[in-house]
Structures are given as structure tokens and as C-alpha cells.
Amino acid sequence: MDHLTRLEQESIHILREVHARFRNPAMLWSIGKDSTALLWLARKAFLGRCPMPLVHVDTTLKIPEMIEHRDKIVREWQLELVVGSNEEALAAGMGPASGRLECCGALKTEAFRRIVVNHGFDAIMLGIRRDEERSRSKERVFSPRGGDFSWEYKEQPPEIWGQYNVDVPPGGHVRVHPILDWTELDVWEYILREGIPVVGLYFARNGKRYRSLGCSPCTEPIDSSASTVAEIVEELRGMRVSERAGRAQDKADAYAMQKLRTGGYM
Numbered sequence: 001m002d003h004l005t006r007l008e009q010e011s012i013h014i015l016r017e018v019h020a021r022f023r024n025p026a027m028l029w030s031i032g033k034d035s036t037a038l039l040w041l042a043r044k045a046f047l048g049r050c051p052m053p054l055v056h057v058d059t060t061l062k063i064p065e066m067i068e069h070r071d072k073i074v075r076e077w078q079l080e081l082v083v084g085s086n087e088e089a090l091a092a093g094m095g096p097a098s099g100r101l102e103c104c105g106a107l108k109t110e111a112f113r114r115i116v117v118n119h120g121f122d123a124i125m126l127g128i129r130r131d132e133e134r135s136r137s138k139e140r141v142f143s144p145r146g147g148d149f150s151w152e153y154k155e156q157p158p159e160i161w162g163q164y165n166v167d168v169p170p171g172g173h174v175r176v177h178p179i180l181d182w183t184e185l186d187v188w189e190y191i192l193r194e195g196i197p198v199v200g201l202y203f204a205r206n207g208k209r210y211r212s213l214g215c216s217p218c219t220e221p222i223d224s225s226a227s228t229v230a231e232i233v234e235e236l237r238g239m240r241v242s243e244r245a246g247r248a249q250d251k252a253d254a255y256a257m258q259k260l261r262t263g264g265y266m
Contacts, residue, residue, distance in 0.1 A: 054082065055115055
């Protein structure tokens with residue numbers, strides 16, 4: 001069995017475990033490469049359909065092309081999409097000028113919290129990877145969250161020999177990370193192998209492309225001439241720059257992501 005097939009089968013096993021063990025699971029879809037690869041895996045796991053709703057947190061600050069791609073895929077793949085925003089914070093003028101961490105907390109974490117509570121989701125699948133960012137390296141595949149959504153990264157349950165803790169904390173939910181052991185290169189090689197459609201912002205235009213996607217005021221493109229998936233794969237094989245080097249919240253504070261995720265961020 002080759003490396004990508006092994007990763008694929010492990011992720012599909014996790015996806016099926018979630019579907020069997022939880023009452024009301026959902027999947028977070030940011031429209032980026034990782035969550036789109038996860039969505040593809042879900043469709044392979046369940047014979048071409050995704051049996052759970054997708055959750056998209058709309059900060060209203062996404063690059064328009066991302067929303068266009070989202071709506072196109074929802075139509076073509078006949079997906080159930082749940083979209084939510086923190087309308088009160090937006091009406092009060094919340095944005096990056098209020099502070100990067102404050103903005104993420106209000107427009108992402110709080111909006112996400114409301115979606116989970118309002119829909120009663122007991123498991124949320126996310127396309128995060130350990131290699132992407134150091135706080136995520138501390139995660140488990142199945143990661144419990146209490147009713148306050150906080151993440152106790154020093155008290156993560158052990159996962160030995162593929163045995164996962166699927167118990168839902170009272171009033172809480174479980175975050176599930178089916179591609180946690182994948183790398184950025186794995187994801188792109190899988191996208192290449194499977195022919196997965198991704199948003200065009202990843203491909204170079206005028207010498208620039210996006211390597212990591214977020215809100216438009218907080219995401220910068222990198223210098224690149226890679227205009228196809230195959231060229232991105234080759235570029236990454238020689239890349240030595242951090243994947244999130246273009247994300248403003250990471251620059252704002254060395255422990256920004258850990259602080260955000262401890263408070264319930266995705």
C-alpha cells in the first residue's frame with residue numbers, strides 16, 4: 001500500500017467511526033485545500049455523498065472567489081451547508097483594526113460557538129494538520145470540548161493503537177481531526193492524484209499565489225510561478241518557509257493560535 005492510500009484509508013476509517021458513534025455530527029468547511037480534501041474523503045467514505053452538514057463560518061471578509069467556489073461545489077455535489085455569522089459584532093464594526101486576536105475571537109470563535117449550540121452538533125470534523133502550526137501539533141484525533149468550548153491541551157486523552165475516546169463531555173462536543181497526520185505536501189499530492197477541485201486562488205497569477213487562505217485583510221499571497229497542482233507539489237518539495245507565514249494573526253503574537261484555540265477557535 002502506498003503512502004497516500006494508507007493515509008486515505010486511515011482518514012476514511014475515522015470518518016466512518018464518527019458517523020457511527022455520534023448522534024449529530026457536522027464538518028467544518030473553510031473552503032481551503034485541507035477541508036476540501038476532507039470533504040472529498042467524506043464523499044469517498046460514503047459512496048459519493050456527504051451524509052452530514054457542512055459548517056461555514058462567514059466573517060464577511062473572505063475573498064469573494066472563495067464564496068463563489070463554495071456555492072459552486074455545494075450545488076454540484078448537492079451538499080447541505082450551514083452558514084453562520086456573528087451579526088452583532090459585525091454591526092458594531094468588529095474587524096482587524098480592533099485587534100487580530102479580538103477579531104478572530106468575535107467573528108470566528110463566537111460565530112462557530114453559536115452554530116454548534118443552535119444546531120446541537122455533538123461532533124465537529126475539521127481539516128487541521130499537526131504540521132501546519134505548532135499548537136495543532138498538540139492535538140489528538142478525537143479532542144473533547146466542554147460546554148465553554150475551551151481546549152485543555154495539557155489534558156488530552158491518550159490515543160494508543162488506534163483507540164479513540166468518543167465520549168461527549170456534558171454540554172460539550174468532540175472535535176475530530178481525520179487528516180491530523182497528513183502534511184501539506186500529502187494534501188497537495190492527494191489533490192493531484194484525485195483531481196479534487198480547489199479554489200483558483202491557490203494558483204499563481206502575476207507571480208503571486210495564496211498558500212494559506214483566510215480573511216482577505218489578514219492573508220497575503222506568496223511569490224510563486226506555480227499555476228497547476230503539479231507545479232505546487234514540485235514547489236513545496238523545495239519550500240522552507242512556514243505555510244502560515246502570510247497569516248496576520250500568526251505575526252501578531254507568537255502564541256496567537258494557541259491562545260485562540262484554547263478559547264474555542266477552530
